[in-house]
Amino acid sequence: MGFFQKVWFITWKDIKAEWRTREIFSSMFIFALLVIVIFNFALDPGADPQMTLPGALWIAFTFAGVLGLNRSFILERENEAFQGLLLCPVDRGIIYLGKMLGSLLFMSLAELIALPIFMVFFNLNLLNLLPELGLVILLSTLGFISVGTLFSAMSIHTKTREVMLPVLLFPVVVPVIIGAVKATDRILAQKPLSEITSWLHLLIAFDVIFLVASFLTFEFVVEE
Amino acid sequence: MVYIQNLTKSFGNFKALRGINLKLEKGQFLTIFGPNGAGKTTLIKILSTLMKPTSGVIKIAGLDLREDGESVRKQIGVISHSTYLYPNLTAYENLKFYGKMYDLQNLPATIERVLEEVGLKDRMHDLVRTYSRGMQQRLSIARAILHDPAVMFLDEPYTGLDLHAAEMLRDLLQTVHTRERTVIMTTHSISQGLEVSDLVGILVRGKLVYLEPIGKIDTQDFGKTYFYWVEQAG
Numbered sequence: 001m002g003f004f005q006k007v008w009f010i011t012w013k014d015i016k017a018e019w020r021t022r023e024i025f026s027s028m029f030i031f032a033l034l035v036i037v038i039f040n041f042a043l044d045p046g047a048d049p050q051m052t053l054p055g056a057l058w059i060a061f062t063f064a065g066v067l068g069l070n071r072s073f074i075l076e077r078e079n080e081a082f083q084g085l086l087l088c089p090v091d092r093g094i095i096y097l098g099k100m101l102g103s104l105l106f107m108s109l110a111e112l113i114a115l116p117i118f119m120v121f122f123n124l125n126l127l128n129l130l131p132e133l134g135l136v137i138l139l140s141t142l143g144f145i146s147v148g149t150l151f152s153a154m155s156i157h158t159k160t161r162e163v164m165l166p167v168l169l170f171p172v173v174v175p176v177i178i179g180a181v182k183a184t185d186r187i188l189a190q191k192p193l194s195e196i197t198s199w200l201h202l203l204i205a206f207d208v209i210f211l212v213a214s215f216l217t218f219e220f221v222v223e224e
Numbered sequence: 225m226v227y228i229q230n231l232t233k234s235f236g237n238f239k240a241l242r243g244i245n246l247k248l249e250k251g252q253f254l255t256i257f258g259p260n261g262a263g264k265t266t267l268i269k270i271l272s273t274l275m276k277p278t279s280g281v282i283k284i285a286g287l288d289l290r291e292d293g294e295s296v297r298k299q300i301g302v303i304s305h306s307t308y309l310y311p312n313l314t315a316y317e318n319l320k321f322y323g324k325m326y327d328l329q330n331l332p333a334t335i336e337r338v339l340e341e342v343g344l345k346d347r348m349h350d351l352v353r354t355y356s357r358g359m360q361q362r363l364s365i366a367r368a369i370l371h372d373p374a375v376m377f378l379d380e381p382y383t384g385l386d387l388h389a390a391e392m393l394r395d396l397l398q399t400v401h402t403r404e405r406t407v408i409m410t411t412h413s414i415s416q417g418l419e420v421s422d423l424v425g426i427l428v429r430g431k432l433v434y435l436e437p438i439g440k441i442d443t444q445d446f447g448k449t450y451f452y453w454v455e456q457a458g
Contacts (some may be wrong), residue, residue: 083308087272
């Protein structure tokens with residue numbers, strides 16, 4: 001079996017387990033939904049939506065993402081299955097990519113369902129902006145998950161992992177969050193694509209750098 | 225088959241393993257006894273590539289552990305008190321997943337064969353979370369022997385097993401032994417450990433203080449020998 005087939009099989013294993021329990025998806029989706037609802041009540045109806053909505057959207061997505069990352073590795077901790085994974089004769093980078101791809105799929109799915117709800121709650125019609133918004137969400141989610149998977153694996157044996165993960169993760173993903181919020185802000189303001197190009201470049205650069213760096217360093221963070 | 229020279233492992237100032245030397249030939253079964261905190265699990269984790277040693281040379285099936293970790297992992301099977309199984313997958317799916325990771329050919333037939341061996345073929349499509357502790361441990365054995373490893377490491381495999389499951393594990397270990405696999409097992413249970421061993425070792429405070437072939441041991445009185453060496457080293 002080739003490199004990518006093994007990556008896919010690790011992801012398949014996560015999808016199969018998630019399909020039966022829906023633990024990761026439901027916790028992410030419900031959390032994102034709660035944040036959207038709370039912001040809907042908290043924000044002044046007369047306030048300029050450009051000022052707050054991009055931030056509200058990305059607060060919902062990023063915190064839901066942290067929950068999903070935590071859940072994903074808690075499942076690996078049960079029966080110490082992660083050690084079984086590390087005992088397999090595969091490059092540790094394959095394990096990283098497989099876990100990363102699974103988390104990316106779950107977070108993207110939660111975002112895909114939360115976004116229309118966000119549009120309804122804040123009375124936004126974003127249908128004609130979906131290609132640009134979708135691209136920003138995809139690039140930002142990829143950057144967030146690529147670093148998040150590395151730090152989740154790093155904090156798997158720590159007792160305070162639920163706290164440790166966001167403490168480690170957020171300082172590193174600040175560029176992604178800023179880029180995502182700024183680009184979303186420009187898109188919601190219906191500015192031309194040229195105005196978000198620099199933010200897209202930032203997100204692409206972050207994704208490439210951190211995906212490669214995480215892939216290469218995963219071996220060292222999972223060894224005791 | 226297993227060669228260890230001057231193996232040490234430190235965690236900060238604490239020395240978990242202090243100069244372990246060991247040589248096992250093909251088909252030999254070594255049981256290592258030792259009190260809690262002696263370094264048994266650390267030794268098994270290092271041998272199974274889950275932990276890096278601080279110093280020393282380890283060769284398994286002629287492969288250097290530091291340089292050929294991936295190739296070494298193909299040669300070894302590990303059974304621990306943790307089962308390494310995914311509770312939300314069925315027994316078949318768990319073995320299929322591990323089989324794919326090991327690039328096994330003819331996987332469905334291999335899975336059915338090992339499940340038959342551990343007496344779980346009838347329940348192979350049930351989720352692992354519905355299994356009893358004993359059944360999970362049997363499946364864990366199936367997972368460990370799925371790729372027919374030349375060397376096996378067993379870390380406290382009897383932990384948490386009921387009498388029936390322990391009996392089954394003992395029979396399975398006999399089978400493992402007769403198939404010329406080289407085995408290192410750690411356990412607290414003197415009676416269970418002596419039953420299947422060719423060599424017996426005692427590990428105390430990170431040092432292998434005793435290593436003898438089973439033929440040179442008075443198995444009836446081994447408890448006294450064990451406590452003598454634990455007290456000497458302590």
